[in-house]
Amino acid sequence: MVMEHVTALECTICGDEYDPDQIIYTCPEHEGVKGILEVKYDYDVIHDIFEADLDGVIDSQWKYEAFLPVHDDAEIITLNEGGTDLFDAPNLSDELGVETLVKDDGRNPTGCFKDRASSIAVTKAKRAGREIITCASTGNAAASLSGYAARGDLDCRIFVPGDAPSGKLTQPLVYGADVLAVDGSYDAAYDLSVEVTEKYGWYNRNAAINPFQVEGKRTVGHELAEQSTARGKIPDWVVFSMGDGCTIAGAWKGFREFYELDYVDDTPKMLGVQAEGASSIHDAFHKHDDVDDVADTLADSIAVGCPRNTIKACRALEESGGTSLLASDTEILEAETLLGHTEGIYTEPAGATSLAGVRRALEEGIIEIGETVVINSTGFGLKDTEGARKATSGVTEIDPSLEEVQNLYSGAEQA
Template identity: 85%
Template sequence: MVMDHVTTLECTICGAEYDPEQVIYTCPEHEGVAGILEVKYDYDVIAENFDADLDGDIRSQWKYAAFLPVDDDAEPVTLNEGGTDLFDAPNLSEALGVETLVKDDGRNPTGCFKDRASSIAVTKAKHAGRDIITCASTGNAAASLSGYAARGGLDCRIFVPGDAPEGKLAQPLVYGADVLAVDGTYDEAYDLSVEVTEEYGWYNRNAAINPFQVEGKRTVGHELAEQSVVRGEVPDWVVFSMGDGCTIAGAWKGFREFYELGHVEDTPKMLGVQAEGASAIHDAFHKHDDTDDLADTIADSIAVGRPRNTLKACRALEESGGASLLVSDDEILEAEKLLGSTEGIYSEPAGATPVAGVETALAEGVIDSDETVVVTSTGFGLKDTASAKQATADAHRIPPHLEAVQELFGTSAE
């Protein structure tokens, strides 16, 4: 087992270091899961091994294998995740009043951004000789992990809150996972998954505590940097919704790495968007005292009351010179409809939350109308059709007669 490019796992609180070859989740010097670990690299080794052309031809995230924390002799478990398109969005730009591009990660194999992390998790679990892998999820990570576990030949046991959308529960069941719907919140399901990991020794994919999962997510930053090189312009802002905080942290780390290695000339500011009913990272970033650890939002993928990667997320916002803000559930639903009706991109609520964030940021003067913005849609809309129905009008129910159509749209032109 060799990872010459990975130097250590470092506690984000106390700086204690641990062997990256061992299976360890958090720093044992801190109670609970507070001691989140950061993967540290030898970038000279990475630079020696990364010789890919930055030509925009990104078949999968494994184009950046030199950056990924897997052993040299590990066989990647992959479904060709990553390599998602960065779309010009002229109709959305006109509607918002600012030049906007869309990074559509809902096009990943299981329909969500989290495939980037799941590929790493299953690759590492299989290489370590683990037969069972687990995680807690509001739905997307569960579906994603189940698909990759099936691909890798591992058993998968996942914990979800009892109110997770049916579409997201159907996926892992089709993939053959054992789905345990916990009578409680996501945070309670999460705590149980950690307890079970300690009891049974299953490999835990939870991105909030497994230090290697953020590293898979950071490939979206690598891709955005490469796509910026091809376009000849680094966007002023990159916008993500925030739940546990590891997605925006990973994206910033990836883009920053390409900047520090000289592959791109500048970095964007990161804008993190949370729902009003799940605002813990925003509250921490703005140093609010009146925080609530209960999550209540229609955007189930970011319905996290006690995010474990708050520190990493806030660090990404601070280092990039970015910002965070809140949007309402109504604004999220309107954004879902707006993204679909202007650009034909169908996102689940959490995936459309960045669009709502851009509208709010423009209104509050956080983003200027002459800047360029990338919004990242993290999940495909068919995962949560019930929410989409709340954002749209009902279908027109008509009899099978021409007159019924004429009543709606008038008679045809002569």
């Protein structure tokens, strides 16, 4: 069967094109994983087969199946990922002084944004006849892929850095994956996952090199375009945290596609936010000479020292007229509790990084009063409770007596 709407895989460096029906991860004309590939489409074909009503009602990302790089005869492996809510955030808006909305992808089936890509990965692997699927992860991709592999009846083998949060590693173990903790950083785990892929032929989900993973992530751009239009207003800014750079690249591609197809009448500027201790994409975008490839941040999901999708991320920032900035770990933790206090949304540190970036962007005059901002929460807070605990005052221990409560709240009104 065919995948006629997908025309080629194009190298982002040299422009060489490859057959999208083969399993290929990077352009062989470049050493290592530098030759990242881009999925190219025939949008006339997509436009002819896309029949969904853009009414703001989105059951899952598969509303946009016409845009997704899967074959007509593929068995779709899904847990109803995507279709996440775009919340008004009035309390946070009052706090920040700008109209703010929150796209909460922590509500995806395994609790993180990466489900959008994992659904594509397992669907592609299963159709290709691969029985084992792998990736490297700091935690979220491991949990996400493991859940979808279980759904698709594939064996899953995950490589994680030795210091990955234990909560995130329990989840893939429950899903039945082999979790291999590498004595080293995420980058060491990543390199090993690529080596075993080349040696054993396991299907590799790593979003930084598997060209089809960004395509699943871009559905968030489709959703934001549709949801914003249904609200009657395209936001001025859409804000994502950045690790490998895949997420912001995909989001921009999806939004831009809807604009170029005249489904929406405008596009937002993209703001990419990195932790100060993992700033490679930011440094590259601003053409800093001292690009640091060390990752040292408590926001483990974006603790990437050597991002593989820097080109796509920087292109998204440039094409959208946006920019990037950094946030400290302290600012990230403060943003995590702020989002919880104001809107009752519990996000992990990487998800809070986008809000930390908005606060800094307001201070620096990048975002102006009167503009509209969409903050993307990319993971549920229970993924990493240790980080959040550092930002709170902790539990108050008391004796089981009314007097103890009265002593605590003696100045408060009685119910």
